[in-house]
Amino acid sequence: MANEHVITAIRELAEGLLANDPDNFLVDIRIKPTNNIKLFLDGDKGVPVEKLVSFNRALYALLEEAALFPDNDFSLEVSSPGLDEPLKLHRQYLKNIGRKVEVTFPDGSAKEGTLMAVSDSNFTIEEQIGKKKEKKTTEINFDEIKHTKVCIVF
Structure with a gap:
């Protein structure tokens, strides 16, 4: 091509x-x-x-x-990539530790949370669950996602 x-x-x-x-x-x-x-x-x-x-x-x-x-x-x-552009590189994940992200999976489902840590094969987000906003840490493998976008927080 x-x-x-x-x-x-x-x-x-x-x-x-x-x-x-x-x-x-x-x-x-x-x-x-x-x-x-x-x-x-x-x-x-x-x-x-x-x-x-x-x-x-x-x-x-x-x-x-x-x-x-x-x-x-x-x-x-x-x-520079705008907030509407998904994170593509490992280095972009590292740069955005501490920011709120939305992770979309191949089936269309999504999770939102604060990006807490990044390794070579996965990353960790901290979600706030329920009315009491209980914190739940979720580890997600890069090969299990469709894309990740940084959320705009006001």
Whole structure:
């Protein structure tokens, strides 16, 4: 698939730019049929807008140079993943310890709780059950979930 080849090439260029930037990391790359490239960067302490702008400019120049698209017909958006984006990487789970998350399972069921701990194969949430808000700790394996999203708490 040509799109996979292009995504791999973009990933290599992006990771090259991030090689000397240990605080930030690539989360995902998506390409729309209109050659709109959407790249998500995250950081252990968040990603400042200035970093996103400078990364966009540097990657855009590399993409033009690489000539991955005929006549350089592409657009590039670089952003941090919003709260509507599920956590994809282990590093994102670590970054969000202490925050409320919603875990969705393949059957459509879900659990909400505070992300308490993360290991290589699983993570732990603390749920509040019933009217008395009794605390229940649940360990969940990464391979048993559909996705996890950070909850917005007001």
